[in-house]
Amino acid sequence: MSPRRSVAEALGTRTAILDRSVAVASTEGLEGLTIGRLALDLGMSKSGVLGHFGSKETLQLAVLDRAAEVFRAEVWEPAQPAQPGLPRLRALCEAWISYLERGVFPGGCFFVAAAHEFDGRKGPVRDAVAALFDAWRERLRKEARRAVKVGDLPAGTDADQLAFELLGVVMALNHAIQLHHDPEAAALARRAVRARLI
Amino acid sequence: MSPRRSVAEALGTRTAILDRSVAVASTEGLEGLTIGRLALDLGMSKSGVLGHFGSKETLQLAVLDRAAEVFRAEVWEPAQPAQPGLPRLRALCEAWISYLERGVFPGGCFFVAAAHEFDGRKGPVRDAVAALFDAWRERLRKEARRAVKVGDLPAGTDADQLAFELLGVVMALNHAIQLHHDPEAAALARRAVRARLI
């Protein structure tokens, strides 16, 4: 009945597992993340790791959640102080570009990688990835609509179209950084964003 | 010394292995492609499959090569008849969008997936993927420069910038189709391309 470790210790272990998992999954992918390797890295047994999550799939969902928190803190929150509409849209894009430029996740954008890994499958992990992208795209659209409403963007600007194109810019940037280690790509991305946001 | 199968038969088997490999790797990834599954699918033994390539890595390189041939036939060749410059650039983008729309590879763009799978690694597969993207981007740039030269695009248009943005558009399209099964995304992509190409 009584736990071998205190609640605080167990929480600390859980956090340590998740932090390591995010780092590994960022470079190896959510499927490339293995319990055995995690256990070795953390100096634990496999069952010790698995005990915190129950199954690999539950671990993957927890990792996705943790990574989404990081993204929120790195991209959404820095843009919150900016005025709603165009200023915030600009701040969002700049934070997004900076997040990729600084390599917040060592393997590049966690979610783009996860999307490619799971888009051909079914199940809760795929659904969670899709829900994240849906939420982010909707957020971009909302901010774009607001920018049109307050007159920062020309009336008749298509918010769907704008969100689609901005997503394309950050995807191209992620690709250029990760595959080509291209240091000039961030400048191209900034110019592309500027051209779209007045 | 004498082969168990004729040269023609061996070539046919090799082709069958590669065709199946391209289909599997398109959905499961180049790393998710396994010799055992391939052998099962083809009614062969594992060593029978491996005998044609020697190692999994060599198979992966051959699969990449085969997929690049398909891409060439689906995207570059249809655009060749178009006039150099803007018309050909437009034809290229349309062929690229159509290739994604028709789902030529069942798992979406083979190369974007491979790029994400291998961008954190070293070795010949990563290098081959990077070389493919380099070549395609250079080809887009070249066509863009030509379009500027013949006056189809405004003087001072940055070919690097244009190639970067067009790549972003097709990446966003690939993502929308594969993860969201979004049937409207192709229209967004076409509008984005049109806005960039006069």
Next chain:
DNA sequence: CCTACCGATCGGTAGG
């Protein structure tokens, strides 16, 4: 949280 296992599957080899 551990040890000690399970069956399945991985890439690859020996030998024919």
Next chain:
DNA sequence: CCTACCGATCGGTAGG
């Protein structure tokens, strides 16, 4: 092209 293996590793479980 086959059978028959190899050592390693996979996710997961039993039992404590």
